[in-house]
Amino acid sequence: MNMMSYLPTQDNVKSTWVSDDVKVTCIVVCYNHQDYIFDCLKGIITQKTDFAFKIVIYDDFSPDGTRSILKAFEKQYPNIIDVYYAEFNHRGVARQEEHIDKIQGEYVALCEGDDFWIDSSKLKKQYQESCKHNALFCIHPAIIFFQDNKSEDLFCYYGNTIRKLPQKLIFEFKNQFAPTASYFIKKEKYLEYIVFRRRLDGGPGDFFLEAVASDRGVIYLPDVMSVYRRGGEGTYSAMQVKSSVDSIKNDVDRWSRNLQSLLEFNPRLEKYIRSKKMLVEIDGLLRMHDKVTDNEEYMEKAIRLLKELGPLDETV
Incomplete structure (x- = not known):
């Protein structure tokens, strides 16, 4: 059976929205993620909110079957999903910015194409807490799923209560301090990072986004709401091993x-x-x-x- 038939219709997704005024844009960047992208988009499209959200996808010229899956989602959710299909692969060549003008709303939520969300209330929780604390940056723990041996671990657990973490904590880890699929950022801060990113000499940008977005600290929610795949084909962690x-x-x-x-x-x-x-x-x-x-x-x-x-x- 077609996997898309298991997903809610566009009308079902929008049925709880009080208006079509977009509050959050969910950004997905993918490349050769045909084995993962369905889970990624399923976790986003099944979010239960009382506000409108949209999904902006940047496909970096995937030569595998990723694009056919994206087109199926586009067809089923034409008013929610907006895909930019790159005409060449940008890795190490040029900046991925052609989709930036598609961003709407007050906040941006990120989920890379090989990760996925596991809590249908994730957006609602992060939006409510971010508004309550006037936050620029909000994160939560994630499950790390190791592709090679199918084991799991917990990433970014800082206690079982909602709290504000200091910016300095970001700089005390060798890599990033929070999973990308947990990022919930004020749109203005995300766009500030996009401008700063032009100064970078390639490499992963997650840490630098954390550094730019955390001027007023970081709101931490204790709920485990996403999964980070480590070591899968095409992932940054897999390339590091080699x-x-x-x-x-x-x-x-x-x-x-x-x-x-x-x-x-x-x-x-x-x-x-x-x-x-x-x-x-x-x-x-x-x-x-x-x-x-x-x-x-x-x-x-x-x-x-x-x-x-x-x-x-x-x-x-």
Whole structure:
């Protein structure tokens, strides 16, 4: 049976909306996600809200079957889903911005094409709390699903109560501190990040979006409402595993340049950025040590940097 038949109709989705005035735009970026994109869009289109939302999808010229699935969703939800089909693959070539003018409403929610939401009230909860706290950035925990061994773990659990987390926490992790599929951001802040992103020298932008959006801290909801796939074909984590020593060195250098761009964009973050640079270098050294286990140079340097960095603030 056609999987689309299991989904609600467009009229069903809109039946609880008090008006067609869009409050939230859900942004999905996908590339070669034919095995995942149905779950991603299903988790969004089945959201139960009393406000209107739309879904803007950016397909980065997927050569697999992703586009046929997107066209099926477009056909079933013509007034909710808006897809931009790139004419070439942008990875490492150009910025993905052609869909930005499609964004409407007060907030933006993100879900990459290989992740998915598991709580039909996610948008409603994050919208209500963001409005209540006048928040710029709201996040929640997610399940990490490891594709290789089918195991699971919990990502971004900071307690069982709604709370405001400090911006400095974002800089105390080697990568990002919250799952992308949990991001709920004030539209103005998201657009500010898009402008800043033009300064970046490629690489993953999640951390930098967190840094830009967290000026007033981060509202944390304890509900586990999304799943982050790790290690699947086409995912960033899978590509990292295959990295060579030279590519890791290039990655660390790129991080350093991008962090310098962030410092120039917001000098107030200087202290946090200094610690982040050291964490990135330590992570790179440990990854290189894993590739060349008979050379202790990388491990010894990582240990020296860890001692220089000192203990991070454990208070949250």
